[in-house]
Amino acid sequence: MKKIAVFTSGGDAPGMNSAIRAVVRTGIHYGFEVIGIMRGYQGMMAGEYKKMELRIVSNLLKHGGTILKTSRSKEFMTDAGKQKAADFLHSQEIDGIVAIGGNGTLTGLLEFRKFYKGKIIALPGTIDNDLYGTDNTIGFHTAVQTALDVIDKIKDTAASHERVFIVEVMGAHSGFVAVHVGICGGAEEILIPEVNTSLLSTVTHLISGWRKGKTSSLIVVAEGCAEGGAYQVLEKTKQLDLSVEIGSDGLDCRAVVIGHIQRGGTPVYFDRLLASKLGLFAVEKLIEGADNVMVGEIDNKCVLTPIEDAVYKKKAVDPFLLKAAEILSI
Amino acid sequence: MKKIAVFTSGGDAPGMNSAIRAVVRTGIHYGFEVIGIMRGYQGMMAGEYKKMELRIVSNLLKHGGTILKTSRSKEFMTDAGKQKAADFLHSQEIDGIVAIGGNGTLTGLLEFRKFYKGKIIALPGTIDNDLYGTDNTIGFHTAVQTALDVIDKIKDTAASHERVFIVEVMGAHSGFVAVHVGICGGAEEILIPEVNTSLLSTVTHLISGWRKGKTSSLIVVAEGCAEGGAYQVLEKTKQLDLSVEIGSDGLDCRAVVIGHIQRGGTPVYFDRLLASKLGLFAVEKLIEGADNVMVGEIDNKCVLTPIEDAVYKKKAVDPFLLKAAEILSI
Amino acid sequence: MKKIAVFTSGGDAPGMNSAIRAVVRTGIHYGFEVIGIMRGYQGMMAGEYKKMELRIVSNLLKHGGTILKTSRSKEFMTDAGKQKAADFLHSQEIDGIVAIGGNGTLTGLLEFRKFYKGKIIALPGTIDNDLYGTDNTIGFHTAVQTALDVIDKIKDTAASHERVFIVEVMGAHSGFVAVHVGICGGAEEILIPEVNTSLLSTVTHLISGWRKGKTSSLIVVAEGCAEGGAYQVLEKTKQLDLSVEIGSDGLDCRAVVIGHIQRGGTPVYFDRLLASKLGLFAVEKLIEGADNVMVGEIDNKCVLTPIEDAVYKKKAVDPFLLKAAEILSI
Amino acid sequence: MKKIAVFTSGGDAPGMNSAIRAVVRTGIHYGFEVIGIMRGYQGMMAGEYKKMELRIVSNLLKHGGTILKTSRSKEFMTDAGKQKAADFLHSQEIDGIVAIGGNGTLTGLLEFRKFYKGKIIALPGTIDNDLYGTDNTIGFHTAVQTALDVIDKIKDTAASHERVFIVEVMGAHSGFVAVHVGICGGAEEILIPEVNTSLLSTVTHLISGWRKGKTSSLIVVAEGCAEGGAYQVLEKTKQLDLSVEIGSDGLDCRAVVIGHIQRGGTPVYFDRLLASKLGLFAVEKLIEGADNVMVGEIDNKCVLTPIEDAVYKKKAVDPFLLKAAEILSI
Known part of the structure; x- marks a missing residue:
């Protein structure tokens, strides 16, 4: 050779x-x-x-x-x-x-x-x-770190506005990025392709957190999870009739897709x-x-x-x- | 008092x-x-x-x-x-x-x-x-810096894949973020609400750059510009008949919306x-x-x-x- | 309990x-x-x-x-x-x-x-x-990353001025930080407490690298290594008679101690x-x-x-x- | 031409x-x-x-x-x-x-x-x-930002250990970096070449801050200030007889020199x-x-x-x- x-x-x-x-x-x-x-x-x-x-x-x-x-x-x-x-x-x-x-x-x-x-x-x-x-x-480690840096910033806004942010990270077939980022970013919920999760139970869990004193929340979603990406999860969540649970105003939810920046950088x-x-x-x-x-x-x-x-x-x-x-x- | x-x-x-x-x-x-x-x-x-x-x-x-x-x-x-x-x-x-x-x-x-x-x-x-x-x-300065950090990362991928990235930054009514980020990120084109730009001339300019040796490009778009955000600009660009100009394959274009992270962070x-x-x-x-x-x-x-x-x-x-x-x- | x-x-x-x-x-x-x-x-x-x-x-x-x-x-x-x-x-x-x-x-x-x-x-x-x-x-991982970020910056100056930088990282009794940072920062030499290294061979190696085309170099030193910290290594290096090897001007060497910032930060x-x-x-x-x-x-x-x-x-x-x-x- | x-x-x-x-x-x-x-x-x-x-x-x-x-x-x-x-x-x-x-x-x-x-x-x-x-x-702006990032990290340690950190930034003849970094890093004291400051009054001021509830402090020193760099300020401070003011234990003070990294980086x-x-x-x-x-x-x-x-x-x-x-x- x-x-x-x-x-x-x-x-x-x-x-x-x-x-x-x-x-x-x-x-x-x-x-x-x-x-x-x-x-x-x-x-x-x-x-x-x-x-x-x-x-x-x-x-x-x-x-x-x-x-x-x-x-x-x-x-x-x-x-x-x-x-x-x-x-x-x-x-x-x-x-x-x-x-x-x-x-x-x-x-x-x-x-x-x-x-x-x-x-x-x-x-x-x-x-x-x-x-x-x-x-x-x-x-992998850099992508997780990049996504986490983004989430750290988003949490500033979530806390200031008392919002729920649904953040989509990469992972068409696997939840590795989502789980690592989710734990390290303090996510209340992590949705991944490998696990079937009911959105209703997700939201119910979220609401119970707010009842215990939380004033902002983070849901991390892998792009390939069964319920779809961040925007689809947002839409589906809105369609659940939660008015009894959380009053007329509801939670203020926003969706964010981190996307391509997870690929680049030092x-x-x-x-x-x-x-x-x-x-x-x-x-x-x-x-x-x-x-x-x-x-x-x-x-x-x-x-x-x-x-x-x-x-x-x-x-x-x-x-x-x-x-x-x-x-x-x- | x-x-x-x-x-x-x-x-x-x-x-x-x-x-x-x-x-x-x-x-x-x-x-x-x-x-x-x-x-x-x-x-x-x-x-x-x-x-x-x-x-x-x-x-x-x-x-x-x-x-x-x-x-x-x-x-x-x-x-x-x-x-x-x-x-x-x-x-x-x-x-x-x-x-x-x-x-x-x-x-x-x-x-x-x-x-x-x-x-x-x-x-x-x-x-x-x-x-x-x-x-x-x-x-403002932090938002520009955050958007620039994102663009620095995206340019790694743009250069590696020889792509055109269309990146949308905040600015519903003004192009301040877009212009500052665009110059500092080395954008070939910057689209802002204050200036009317024809997409055809934008793309023509881009193609002439590739003829002079560029192998990747960046277009920065303010969210409120007349042609719409990054995804709309991407769609409209695809509809232009550019096959004569750039051959059958065309340029590989992608859209990215930076979004909420521009609000947060240290x-x-x-x-x-x-x-x-x-x-x-x-x-x-x-x-x-x-x-x-x-x-x-x-x-x-x-x-x-x-x-x-x-x-x-x-x-x-x-x-x-x-x-x-x-x-x-x- | x-x-x-x-x-x-x-x-x-x-x-x-x-x-x-x-x-x-x-x-x-x-x-x-x-x-x-x-x-x-x-x-x-x-x-x-x-x-x-x-x-x-x-x-x-x-x-x-x-x-x-x-x-x-x-x-x-x-x-x-x-x-x-x-x-x-x-x-x-x-x-x-x-x-x-x-x-x-x-x-x-x-x-x-x-x-x-x-x-x-x-x-x-x-x-x-x-x-x-x-x-x-x-x-440990954060400390290595922080030290690496510092070294990435120092290498800009090393390359621009064509210098040798001797950088001291934490590690009173162990070379873990030094070895990890050294490999990831592209160090030519890594001095750690666990290994006895002769400074003469270190410098000889360095000079042979310059003969092969290098125009800047990095030596990473753990604080507890036998030859002392960065400043001591710098002094000892100067005392070696290297004029035959590298001409009258010699290499332009500088010492940096990263210090306390390795403890802090996100x-x-x-x-x-x-x-x-x-x-x-x-x-x-x-x-x-x-x-x-x-x-x-x-x-x-x-x-x-x-x-x-x-x-x-x-x-x-x-x-x-x-x-x-x-x-x-x- | x-x-x-x-x-x-x-x-x-x-x-x-x-x-x-x-x-x-x-x-x-x-x-x-x-x-x-x-x-x-x-x-x-x-x-x-x-x-x-x-x-x-x-x-x-x-x-x-x-x-x-x-x-x-x-x-x-x-x-x-x-x-x-x-x-x-x-x-x-x-x-x-x-x-x-x-x-x-x-x-x-x-x-x-x-x-x-x-x-x-x-x-x-x-x-x-x-x-x-x-x-x-x-x-200049990058150097200030780099020094500030370092100080943000050092403040974590200062707060955890309840210490005073004396941090030296670049500026042989001028205090621009020191003043900008000092204000943005929340320094209690800023020593620059342009202003004559008595160390005794500096320390007295510091102590009065601790009496009002501060539990950690930051002194920013330009390298060219009259009292010398961070290490000299530290030594001189120790020589002041402050035992009456602050009791037998005194304040736990540390010196840090930021140095060359202020020159490099993106x-x-x-x-x-x-x-x-x-x-x-x-x-x-x-x-x-x-x-x-x-x-x-x-x-x-x-x-x-x-x-x-x-x-x-x-x-x-x-x-x-x-x-x-x-x-x-x-």
């Missing part, structure tokens, strides 16, 4: 640049040539790349986004696209690739396996934390550290012959998981957290 | 607490009794208040929101409501009131004048900066300083007999402006800024 | 308030009376306390410091002092105490055991992360979450009869460790991190 | 990059060739420069430091050095230079005038705000805006024939001031601020 390639794909996540830096420097440290493929699978098909030198990745730790750019490619979904991408890698004599991305990127790798002859290793780069085989994905220390460790570990394992695996960190140890498991097995939200969310918001 | 009251009203703005602290401490310094009325006009009608002591306002400078709470009151819009509020002030022998709020709060004061016999002075507390008689309102230094100066000045002028005026800062000097002018006269966006926005985004 | 007490002691750490909130709410949830003792052991001897209600701990998650205040007490070091403290607890019929603090606080508990008849449980609240029995202490999400989990777990275990133990989190599970072990056993810095620090800074 | 040069010199200040961007883009907008000289006067003598294109200054607004690097040059202090620098400019046919820096940089320009035949214009880039001819220098919006306006204005005035002047902003208008005045005339701290500092900290 003499030459490896690294690329980022799918939605960008804070810490991807730290991962690129780790892969490049570890590769060079062990005597390999490292190239960076631009724009994920799109650039791989088009043969867009640059040779990575030590200094290209200087001062990269603190920057959000990815210097290798990223994209979602339709053409790569086809066999012709995948063949084109593999042809490029073969023509450049790339012995192994390090892919940084989330669920979609890894699913792509599973099929790309049939076309590309070199080794394949993946790094979990996604804010959603929805990959099996790692306690945390690169970008990565927090944890994501820089995780990306550094996983990037280093990935290259070392690639050299040792690892193939078709994702690197991850479980119980503070770097480990390998078959990409297939990473994609298809389900990582669950810790029930202890759900219990904590309930008890601590009384 | 022996006893004064302070309250906050309308939308909360960062720095209101600093203003409350300044009013309370200056009042006590000059030998006055100061009371704080809760929940704005709502609490004034209900007679909700607390006596303000030196230590109540300790450690308040850094906190967003308002410890006196705030609200928008429908009952106060009626004559009966205003009479009730005045009765409370008279019964407590309040010689003068210091109101902290925005356009709506000051408009309320104009009519309240007929009911209340004491002195009335106002502080401009609103993130919109749309009051005549002061270069900056309390909260005030930046400028707002703490402005609130401290204006709060001190307001009490000194109240003692000297000022009435029906708003305190403000123009050209670094504290000044008084009739509340009527503050509400009805129009403060314009500096044309030099519009020119800077255009030249610097080439 | 009917009544428990909670207090903070020793140096303050971000997240202590989150821990207090968790202890109070969990205690009340399970039907206990909870009191808060002021100023640590000092207040325990003086009988200073307040009854904790649900709403006292509202909006506490984001606040640095500790609402129960803290101190270091000389009187408590004596037997008479400890007897006085125990007398107070017995007089108030406190069945168990939850102590939040670091090494000094826990050492105090070991001896206090002979005087106090109730149950004793401890929470690891210290920025140093130097307690055995938990992967992370409450406050806790990052991780510390709020850890404090919430450990606070909840502590109360549940106290109810179940746990005694003389510290709660901690190892491999994402809450666990109990004898206080004696927590204090006297040594937690080591992960060698994988030291390796990463070296490879990634080439 | 066809070709202009821009450079940064002296201590770096946040916003310098925004100023470079504004100069480059405005220059190109008006049809000029713009070159960037590296490392200030040092690079000018060595002939180090790069041609500035539109895209070189993309995404620069948010970055601290200066992409043109900076230095303090001894050689330029000599006539031979200045001749060498002028020779380079003449050989490159540079018709005008835009210098971005503080007092030292501008003093250099005064003498450089005799050697260089083109036009000279300066931008005030320094965190100290000690230049006459502008209300604010580029970098510029706040105000500095980006000011730098954008002044950079644009400087190039426009250069084209119109301005020479030997510094651009600045006074009362929200861009203005020109002879460099000689900018350097030698004294800008005073507003007495209203000193009064506010005193009244609001009671």
Whole structure:
């Protein structure tokens, strides 16, 4: 093995640049040539790349986004696209690739396996934390922190106006961001895709809190929860006939969608550290012959998981957290 | 004059607490009794208040929101409501009131004048900066900084994905936030209520930038601009037939609404300083007999402006800024 | 068991308030009376306390410091002092105490055991992360993040002036903060108490980096490392005769001590979450009869460790991190 | 006039990059060739420069430091050095230079005038705000905000431990940073070079505050104040015999020096805006024939001031601020 390639794909996540830096420097440290493929699978098909030198990745730790750019490619979904991408890698004599991305990127790798002859290793780069085989994905901690900073600000207004704020965070299929943010932001209610919650019981609980002296409240909603996003929860709540419960005026409720800013920004220390460790570990394992695996960190140890498991097995939200969310918001 | 009251009203703005602290401490310094009325006009009608002591306002400078709470009151819009509020002030022998709020709060004061016999002075507390008689309102600088922090994050994603982001900031009737944020965030286009812009020319300009080498772009939109908010601008842009200009794929555009977080959070230094100066000045002028005026800062000097002018006269966006926005985004 | 007490002691750490909130709410949830003792052991001897209600701990998650205040007490070091403290607890019929603090606080508990008849449980609240029995202490993540934010700023100046900055972070006996910050800040060298490093080899390494194209560098120093703090390292470096190596001008080196700000500030999400989990777990275990133990989190599970072990056993810095620090800074 | 040069010199200040961007883009907008000289006067003598294109200054607004690097040059202090620098400019046919820096940089320009035949214009880039001819220098607002963020954190510890913190901020000859930070951080005392203060009266005032109920205090000290920096003030305070006043234990005082971090970091919006306006204005005035002047902003208008005045005339701290500092900290 003499030459490896690294690329980022799918939605960008804070810490991807730290991962690129780790892969490049570890590769060079062990005597390999490292190239960076631009724009994920799109650039791989088009043969867009640059040779990575030590200094290209200087001062990269603190920057959000990815210097290798990223994209979602339709053409790569086809066999012709995948063949084109593999042809490029073969023509450049790339012995192994390090892919940084989330669920979609890894699913792509599973099929790309049939076309590309070199080794394949993946790094979990996604804010959603929805990959099996790692306690945390690169970008998750920063996304939670960003959402929490927003919620800290919103709570100022909630307290001043004595309002209920319904805040939507990322998480199309999983409630990791919502649960972490919810506990740390002091949410009275957290709605996630994994748990069926009746809105009526949610609101009843809220009202009982106000009776015990609360004068403002926070509901955190994952974008993919059964009741819909923040605006839908707001609408449905209004349709419940709560006049008996809370008098004619009712609670003053507002909806907020945090959105894209959860993807960007300077990565927090944890994501820089995780990306550094996983990037280093990935290259070392690639050299040792690892193939078709994702690197991850479980119980503070770097480990390998078959990409297939990473994609298809389900990582669950810790029930202890759900219990904590309930008890601590009384 | 022996006893004064302070309250906050309308939308909360960062720095209101600093203003409350300044009013309370200056009042006590000059030998006055100061009371704080809760929940704005709502609490004034209900007679909700607390006596303000030196230590109540300790450690308040850094906190967003308002410890006196705030609200928008429908009952106060009626004559009966205003009479009730005045009765409370008279019964407590309040010689003068210091109101902290925005356009709506000051408009309320104009009519309240007929009911209340004491002195009335106002502080401009609103993130919109749309009051005549002061270069900056309390909260404006923090709102701009908060919106800019969000944009800095979004630009990471815009650059990584080579996208156009259309970002909506506060400003129902004025473009102050949009212009300041736009210049400092490096926006290619800034759409504000004060200026009529054709979307076609906006997009044409954008495309010409991409031809000169740009690979991501930012459009900042004030919520009250003629073309609508960020989502409406996105929709209208899609309806323009731009296929000749930019090929079949077009630009990848996304809309983001920053929303409520612009109201909250720790005030930046400028707002703490402005609130401290204006709060001190307001009490000194109240003692000297000022009435029906708003305190403000123009050209670094504290000044008084009739509340009527503050509400009805129009403060314009500096044309030099519009020119800077255009030249610097080439 | 009917009544428990909670207090903070020793140096303050971000997240202590989150821990207090968790202890109070969990205690009340399970039907206990909870009191808060002021100023640590000092207040325990003086009988200073307040009854904790649900709403006292509202909006506490984001606040640095500790609402129960803290101190270091000389009187408590004596037997008479400890007897006085125990007398107070017995007089108030406190069945168990939850102590939040670091090494000094826990050492105090070991001896206090002979005087106090109730149950004793401890929470690891210290920025140093130097307690055995938990992967992370409450406050550690925030301290690392704060130090990293400072380093990100300093690197701007280092790059602009092409300088070497020697930055001292907390860690009198351990290098946890230094190693984490060093890797995430991209330090060329990290000096910690646990590892003997020759300054000559440090500087030689630095110079070889400049020969490979670096134009600014960062050395992170734990306050307790063998060569001394940042200023001492700076002085010693100057005394090395490096003129042959780097020419007459030499490298432009500066020293910075980050200091007290690492203790304060809004806790990052991780510390709020850890404090919430450990606070909840502590109360549940106290109810179940746990005694003389510290709660901690190892491999994402809450666990109990004898206080004696927590204090006297040594937690080591992960060698994988030291390796990463070296490879990634080439 | 066809070709202009821009450079940064002296201590770096946040916003310098925004100023470079504004100069480059405005220059190109008006049809000029713009070159960037590296490392200030040092690079000018060595002939180090790069041609500035539109895209070189993309995404620069948010970055601290200066992409043109900076230095303090001894050689330029000599006539031979200045001749060498002028020779380079003449050989490159540079018709005008835009210098971005503080007092030292501008003093250099005064003498450089005799050697260089083109036009000279300066931008005030320094965190100290000690230049006459502008209300604010580029970098001042960010430095104040950074120092304030530090103080907000320190106050958490001060409140928890009931301590007095003596915090030193930048300002060798002027108290602008100290006064602004002091008011906004709620300092009980502010010591600046411009005002003679007796330490005894300072401490007496402090003690009287504690008698009125304060339980923690903040003293802000400018580095160049007569009593020395934070550590010297701490030592001198300890030597005052205060045992009668405050009992045997005394106040628990700590010193903190904020230092270099005030120079770095992402510029706040105000500095980006000011730098954008002044950079644009400087190039426009250069084209119109301005020479030997510094651009600045006074009362929200861009203005020109002879460099000689900018350097030698004294800008005073507003007495209203000193009064506010005193009244609001009671």
